[in-house]
Amino acid sequence: MNVYNQIETASRAEMEALQLERLQKTVNHVFTNVPFYRDQLIKSNISPESIQSLEDIKKLPFTKKNHLRENYPFGLFAVDQSEVTRIHGSSGTSGKPTVVGYTKNDTENWAELVARGIVAAGGKKEDIFHNAYGYGLFTGGLGLHYGAEKLGCATVPISGGNTERQITLIQDFKPKIIAGTPSYILNIAERMEEMGITPDEISVEYGIFGAEPWSEEMRKTLENKLGIKAVDIYGLSEVMGPGVAIECHEAQDGLHIADDHFLIEVINPDTLEPVPEGEDGELVFTSLTKEALPIIRYRTGDISSITRETCKCGRTTTRMARVKGRIDDMLIIRGVNIFPSEIERYLLQIDDLVPHFQIHLTKKGTMDNVELHVEMTPEFFSNLPGEDLTHESVGQLKKKIQYAMKTHCLVSMDIFIQKPKSIPRSEGKAVRILDKRDLAVAQ
Structure with missing residues (x-):
């Protein structure tokens, strides 16, 4: 296996031992350094020592998006400001974003996870990577950018928009990988059709698409229009950004979660109780390695299911089904x-x-x-x-x-x-x- 994939073939027992060690460290980190979490844990009569198994995660309180807004901008940071090297955010209905921070270790881990994801999607070190995700506070553009660079790809930071220029660069630079939202990549594909450019005239072989729910039928449409293999990538800024999970190009059958960095639960959004494996519910993530903004049991609002069956690609990581939609959608x-x-x-x-x-x-x-x-x-x-x-x-x-x-x-x-x-x-x-x-x- 490639160096970025080795942990993805760990046994379930090995992975769960690593997750428990990192969960205990994370709970201690937030209890010591984040007043919000310390107050929540004390109110629930929980101490870091209460976490003795992965099952004990159910004792911990949930984190919701409004908690980030209530602690705007840096109230949930767990490190001194001098250790924060990057700040991202997502737009909010009140006009203020939900703010997330990263230490140097956080951004390095993030880049490695995205690099690992690009390999799973079919990418290689020698590839040219056309990145049509938006750059800025949104985590998509820079998240994919630094992951592609970490892998060693020549990365084209084209961002979104200016569709005809995108097509010119695709023709001239001959990238093997393209990344962006599926709806915008469809826009590029349709403009190519109008210009008389056929799939066999472009170099792209793989597409990494996400940031919005999309169907299997949309995948087939994009693959046919561009002559590529299209995989789904998942992430959200509150948890890290893109790279939390990604499909492999071999199976295209569920997104492999980076179990060594994130612990996933699926709950009934009404009862807040866990649902059986394979059943749809709300995704809940706990970060296991983040330093600047560790997140505990974050309710994403995304609806999906999980399986822990080994994928035909050989990876043993938990897989989540493609997101059906958001509770609020x-x-x-x-x-x-x-x-x-x-x-x-x-x-x-x-x-x-x-x-x-x-x-x-x-x-x-x-x-x-x-x-x-x-x-x-x-x-x-x-x-x-x-x-x-x-x-x-x-x-x-x-x-x-x-x-x-x-x-x-x-x-x-x-x-x-x-x-x-x-x-x-x-x-x-x-x-x-x-x-x-x-x-x-x-x-």
Whole structure:
């Protein structure tokens, strides 16, 4: 195995012994250095000595995003400011970001984990790495950048946006790996098609995509349009950033979690009790090696499941299923729970539609209503007599979409089929849901 993969083949007993040692150290670290955690533990009648097994993690209190906001900016840091070498953050509804800090050791560990992930995705030291994740406070760009450099890749820090320049550099620099949000990479792929560039004319072999939920159908679309293998990467700034987990290119069957750095739980978000292996629930992460901002039982809001079966690639690490969605993105329409990624999954199976859509939440009287805005392909549009959007073939396509949504997603939706290029394209994370219910009430 490559040097970055050796720990990923440890036995379960070896890994759990390492996790317990690091968990005990982390709990002692926060108890000693973070007043917030010390107060929480004392209120729960817990001391660092209370943690004698991995099962004892259930004794520890949860951390939620509002705790980071309440301790803005540096209240949860566990080291002196002089030891912090990097600060990242994620945007918040109040206008202030949730702030995370890193020591030199933290950033070195992060880079090594991302490098390990790039190897799992199929990358090699000699590859050129085209990084279309956004740079800045968002952890995606710099997280992938330093991981690629750690592996030894020649890294192109193109960031997001300026799509035609991206394509020029892909043609000229001939990268083997491309990374970005799936919705933005789709934007690049579609622009290539418009320019007459075919998959066999580009050098890219692997794609590392994440920062938003995406379906298996989106994977197939990206792989076909670019002629690549596409893998999912997972991370969030509060836990570290990208690199917490990643799929391997051999199996593309669940994301390998860096068990040596993170302890994962899956809980029922209502009862807060653990769910059985293989069952969907909310992901909860505890960091095991972070110094500047160690995090205890962080409720991510992401919905997924885990398995501890050995992967066919040979790695023994815990694997998580691809994230279905976030609790706060879950739509509850007339008593039915549904995630945008499930709508995407079935839309992409319908011919004559491009992989772009938006969900508009509106009101019909006092009832919630869903408008699904989709976009026809240029070929379908050009074959409409007089480009007439009222033509019967548009009506037939609408019925097909309505049937798919009602049959598979169990929700009746108002379907709006739009001309090509009508739905905004992403240059970062796609905006899938527009909630107009308050506007309807106000009017």
